Amino acid sequence: MSEKTNSTILSIKDLSVRFSLRGRVLHAIRGLSLDVHRGESLAIVGESGCGKSVLNKNLIGLLDSNGFIDDGSIRYYGMEKDESNPDLYGEDENGTYADLVRFKKEKDWLRVRGREICMILQDPMTSLNPLKTIGAQIGEAIRLHQGLRGAALKEAVLSIMRDVRIDNPERRYKQYPHEFSGGMRQRVVIAIAIACRPKILICDEPTTALDVTIQAQVLYLLKELKQKYNLTVIFITHDLGVVANIADRVAVMYAGDIVELGMAEEIFYDPRHPYTWALLSSLPQLGVKGEELFSIQGTPPNLFTPVHGDAFAPRNPQALKIDFVERPPYFEVSPTHKARTWLLDPRAPKVEPPKIIQKLNSEGGASV
Amino acid sequence: MTQTNAEPLLRVRDLKVTFGSKRNPFTAVGGVSFDIFKGETFGLVGESGSGKTTIGRAIIRIHPTAGGSIEFKGQRINGKIDKALDREVTRKIQMIFQDPMASLNERAKVDYIVSEGLYNIGHISAEERQQKVHRALSAVGLLPEFASRFPHEFSGGQRQRIGIARALVMEPEFIIADEPISALDVSIRAQVLNLLSKLQKERGLTYLFISHDLSVMRFICDRIAVIHKGLLVELAECEKLFAHPLHPYTRALLSAIPQPDPVRERSKKLEIYDPSVHDYSVDKPVWAELEPGHFVLGNNKELEEYRRRLS
Known part of the structure; x- marks a missing residue:
């Protein structure tokens, strides 16, 4: 991210997404803004139901049919202008962009989905076709996106299988998904995604269904591929412990909004939002044996009803009065680190982060 | 180890479990031995397909065993046993399952889900049954009113609590918790872990x-056994295992733990276990106790090497 200009590949502004459900309206994304930089890996962390998957489904036009975007823009800068459809595109100081909010037709999306932005889903057991061989499934993506045929196609498939470290690709090429273990299937899914040559790769909880050892290997693989194919990676997870390894930047999401955003070091060593504190403190890795592990009380807010003030306030024992009244703005901690909490207001009382986090800070911060 | 002289609650010796036909059996568990003492939490860790769940299920008599013995409080409980003992075992040993979304009957009310086991242990009055359900629900931090609701009305964490209440209502001494928190969100994991340790303190429960x-x-664990491909490869007290992991597979597992610390994580070297490092063609591996309470699987040459590393 050396050059300031042209470094943004995706810019989300004031995005608001609602769902209509049985006559009621659920406000899933509440005015969210986020910039994704070219070549970075960004982790979006939050509990289930905080809207992190909804956010990313917007980027590839897979929002459920009862959901709609009612405000905001998603500008994607990686794409050539399609002259036959000029009103989907625009221009600003970062260059030509495609406004993904204006993409409505399936035909338009086909230009984005896969070849520009690609997604890896959580469960490798369900995202592969059980009736087709692995080679055919990876080959399909390459044929569509790179137009290869015959022997050249097979060679490309084998080379990509080697890239995702599937041993013995010649034999594996002819096998079916059920002959693969969970970790190997996830590698196949990654291979299919990479075969489309996307610029942005979205990984929606790619390792949740996997064992710890396999998880570590898949994360390592993703890191390697990011280098090799020059990818921008958006990584969705509920486990802060997982992202320390892979993320350059971390966005913490709560109730349809990003409450804290910063470089990984800033989020782990100097978190500012009480929700980030709570997420970190509840990790068993940081717990002390024999003592109670910190747990967040209560449940996430009901998004059918409008949220007043800070959405996390009802679950935050140290919430200030103003937290229940007015929604906090972003306060800047450093040029790369901002948080939505009144605690950062100069008038706020001083609240110390929990001990566990201070400990993490003194251990890790020392080596920074 | 203070418990070495204590009588183990559960004694597993050379347990074998096979699936498939007699002629062409698949060995899921190939002879494991361990003891679980009263009041401790014994951890069994391994990757999927290593046989860890199979061991749990063999103990609770869901899977028939192909060899070896399982003793619960000095009595053999695997194979053919008489009815009274079978009944006692089902009562004293309970299980908590992995996925609270799948392990509760969608069409039954919480009241029935929790009390189902009570119907099997002879006649008790409706009133007594209801009391037991209410006590179990309050013990896991749910309101007794919840008894008349259906599982879909609860969140993942609450469902797992119902699963725990279902085990508690039988007043067990030994609970097998099979990945009780893997399917839960991080924030809810903490709640369930806290609940499990609280119950252990209050009731003197023993966990696998x-x-x-x-x-x-x-x-959460006091002692941990590491299992790989149906064989235990290492067993030690929790802290000892983390401080001096000997078997290469244990080391691979340890290196894979994600740490919430970006600087350390990025410089971390991932160890990948390759079973071909063992040369067991001539020198067969044995299950040996290298220091009190620390067992490891290896052949003579490897054990020598491990001993040197310990001293």
Whole structure:
């Protein structure tokens, strides 16, 4: 991210997404803004139901049919202008962009989905076709996106299988998904995604269904591929412990909004939002044996009803009065680190982060 | 180890479990031995397909055993046993399952889900049954009113609590928790872990905690056994295992634990276990106790090497 200009590949502004459900309206994304930089890996962390998957489904036009975007823009800068459809595109100081909010037709999306932005889903057991061989499934993506045929196609498939470290690709090429273990299937899914040559790769909880050892290997693989194919990676997870390894930047999401955003070091060593504190403190890795592990009380807010003030306030024992009244703005901690909490207001009382986090800070911060 | 002289609650010796036909059996568990003492939390860690769940299920008599013995309080409980003992075992040993979304009957009310086991242990009055259900629900931090609701009305964490209440209502001494938190969100994991340790303190329960995640194990377990491909490869007290892991597979597992610390994580070297490092063609591996309470699987040459590393 050396050059300031042209470094943004995706810019989300004031995005608001609602769902209509049985006559009621659920406000899933509440005015969210986020910039994704070219070549970075960004982790979006939050509990289930905080809207992190909804956010990313917007980027590839897979929002459920009862959901709609009612405000905001998603500008994607990686794409050539399609002259036959000029009103989907625009221009600003970062260059030509495609406004993904204006993409409505399936035909338009086909230009984005896969070849520009690609997604890896959580469960490798369900995202592969059980009736087709692995080679055919990876080959399909390459044929569509790179137009290869015959022997050249097979060679490309084998080379990509080697890239995702599937041993013995010649034999594996002819096998079916059920002959693969969970970790190997996830590698196949990654291979299919990479075969489309996307610029942005979205990984929606790619390792949740996997064992710890396999998880570590898949994360390592993703890191390697990011280098090799020059990818921008958006990584969705509920486990802060997982992202320390892979993320350059971390966005913490709560109730349809990003409450804290910063470089990984800033989020782990100097978190500012009480929700980030709570997420970190509840990790068993940081717990002390024999003592109670910190747990967040209560449940996430009901998004059918409008949220007043800070959405996390009802679950935050140290919430200030103003937290229940007015929604906090972003306060800047450093040029790369901002948080939505009144605690950062100069008038706020001083609240110390929990001990566990201070400990993490003194251990890790020392080596920074 | 203070418990070495204590009588183990559960004694497993050379347990074998096979699936498939007699002629062409698949060995899921190939002869494991361990003891679980009263009041401790014994962890069983391994990757999927390593046989850790099979061991749990063999103990609770779901899978028939192909060899070896399982003794619960000095009585053999595997194979053919008489009816009274069978009944006692089902009562004293209970299980908590992995996925609270799948393990509760969608069409039954919580009241029935929790009390189903009580119907099997002879006649008790409706009133007494209801009392027991209410006590179990309050013990896991749910309101007794919840008894008349259906599972879909609860969140994942609450459902797992119902699963725990279902085990508690039988007043067990020994609970097999099969990945009780893998399907839960991080924030809810903490609640369930706290609940499990609270119940253990209050009721003197003994747990067999099955998981693939060593970071959780370190937090909750007293002793940990590492299993790989149906064989135990290492067993030690929790802290000892983390401080001096000997078997290469244990080391691979430890290196895979994600740490919430970007600087250390990025410089971390991942160890990948390759079973071909063992040369067992001539020198067969044995299950040996290298220091009190620390067992490891290896052949003579490897054991020598491990001993040197310990001293």
